[in-house]
Amino acid sequence: MSVTQSDIASKLGVSQFVVSNALRNTDRVSAKTRQRVMEAVEALNYRPNSAARATREGRFGCINLLLSANEVRSALPPKLLFGIESALSAQSVDLTITRVPDEKLADSGYLPRFLCERNCDGVIVNYTDHCPEAFIRQIERNHLPCVWLNNKRDADCVYPDDHHAGELAANQLIERGFRDIVFIDYAHGDGQDPDTHYSSRDREAGYRGAIESHGLRLRIVRPPHNLPVADRLDYSRQWLRQEDRPEAVLCYSEADGMPFVMAAMSTGLKIPTDLFVGVISNRPITMPGYNMTLARVPEYDTGVAVAEALLKKISQPDVPLPPRAIAFKPSRPPPRQDDLVHPCFVHG
Amino acid sequence: MSVTQSDIASKLGVSQFVVSNALRNTDRVSAKTRQRVMEAVEALNYRPNSAARATREGRFGCINLLLSANEVRSALPPKLLFGIESALSAQSVDLTITRVPDEKLADSGYLPRFLCERNCDGVIVNYTDHCPEAFIRQIERNHLPCVWLNNKRDADCVYPDDHHAGELAANQLIERGFRDIVFIDYAHGDGQDPDTHYSSRDREAGYRGAIESHGLRLRIVRPPHNLPVADRLDYSRQWLRQEDRPEAVLCYSEADGMPFVMAAMSTGLKIPTDLFVGVISNRPITMPGYNMTLARVPEYDTGVAVAEALLKKISQPDVPLPPRAIAFKPSRPPPRQDDLVHPCFVHG
């Protein structure tokens, strides 16, 4: 098999205990012996067996990220994953991923592996909604430290601050001189369905707050639910044809903004001068010749925060953690396109 | 601490051996005893400790996915991750993720945890290029079974078949009646830089093959390297203004197609009738009112294939696996938009 501490010990004529202490850099071994051990480690290419350490220490040095098979319920953008991974690896904690396939959920007896065995020290549950009750029960039953991601709860949860997103985006538009600003969300119907993710209502509420505090006019567009993506272009075209066309639209997401960009372009409007289309997105979007993104989703920061929250929860399982809402970031345009971003007309 | 096999054994007045065998469903325990054990397992909420099992069995039941911090080198779309996870969980193998931050690579002594310790049975290396030499050396030194992802090598690698992508996309356009088809790639300069990812050259080569085998005219557009995304719209506008405007453009990716869509719309061309813009992408793109996607990146299938390849490699470490190129999929439009997808003019 592979090299163990005993192999090194017998090669050097010392006890395995000495090797163990040398490796863990305790003060119970002489510098000289330690030196010899380290040389043998290098020569034999010894690497510690983490399963044995975990067995002995009673902890796994590993946490699990639980995801739904439904991507809408468990968004996992790479930067979110990287944020989690980064915060964990700083503490030498491994990350495992579990995704629960729909077909398995059909038979209700199914449990993901980390709920049938002990193989991790805690869980990040990334379900915006509809996390199966059986999972939650089993997590509690196992006393597994648990933090929720993208889910607002009374405690033990981390999520991007969507209210702040709406406010930040609206304020950016107001600062740039716009006075007639529409909020638009294609994806969530009227926003009243109880299953609608809070981000839709929260971004709208943030927009409302900013607009009202400046005494401006509220204008909210929520096209019918389930309007196919392919029909949004036409819908946007008709909407822009009205007399009362706004100066700027603030879109829930990139997917809501692009139809407006295309609609404007195909009806002879100049973007961003005749109509400023702004979006909330996870990255700058410069495709239309200027940066559409007003507020950036703090994916990486959210990942870091949720991982750190779980580590804290593991060390103090009984202390409830206050909910953490992570602020969005303003998205400045790249310097060289600065001129393009500012509208030609400036009010007030 | 937590419930062990011994706890169950002493509660039932049997030996721990019996409990172990009952749990693993060997034939060395009577049905009746087994039944009693299972009841106690349920009552006490026993769950096996996977670290102890791993220690004993000498394998971890876990593999590692290695990623660069540079997202371009280590693309990890959610579906790829899900494909990997799905194939592994079918074999009860866990997946851990390791991403190597740039700042750590600066000091060359750094090695990710799974290369310093033994905590997994194999690695998927997802580096299109520039995987640090030290990592590769250490993987070999540790005799860690290893399969490459998104990287063409002589053996032990899995990647989407980008040649097939170009061919498939071009053939779709030809079948729909187009005869004057341009291939365009904004992101990779002239494609000759040795660091350019093979996918750029391969997609172009697939396009070439299809076009030439139909006796059509090759037209390839490769704008200067590092043309900012924000400038692509203008570039596309000018390009479309020429006399010799093609019937269709086949774009390396969505990011190459959108500027053409916008350019066409803003100069009065009708999409997709005056100009058909098609792309290679990981999903159907219906935003412009029709489905732009001609060939879909087989992300999930690639994930499944690479995971299965690694599992095979683990069971037969010395047998080199032939490279596996995963076919792209044609992307049919959603039924109700069928009429929009076909161009109004049909040739020959």
Next chain:
DNA sequence: ATGAAAGCGCTAACAC
């Protein structure tokens, strides 16, 4: 069919 005991590779208590 069941039990006793060894041992996986490691950490930690306790001797000297």
Next chain:
DNA sequence: GTGTTAGCGCTTTCAT
């Protein structure tokens, strides 16, 4: 400073 020993929770060998 070093060695001895026990033990983590499990699988496996060998008795009975």
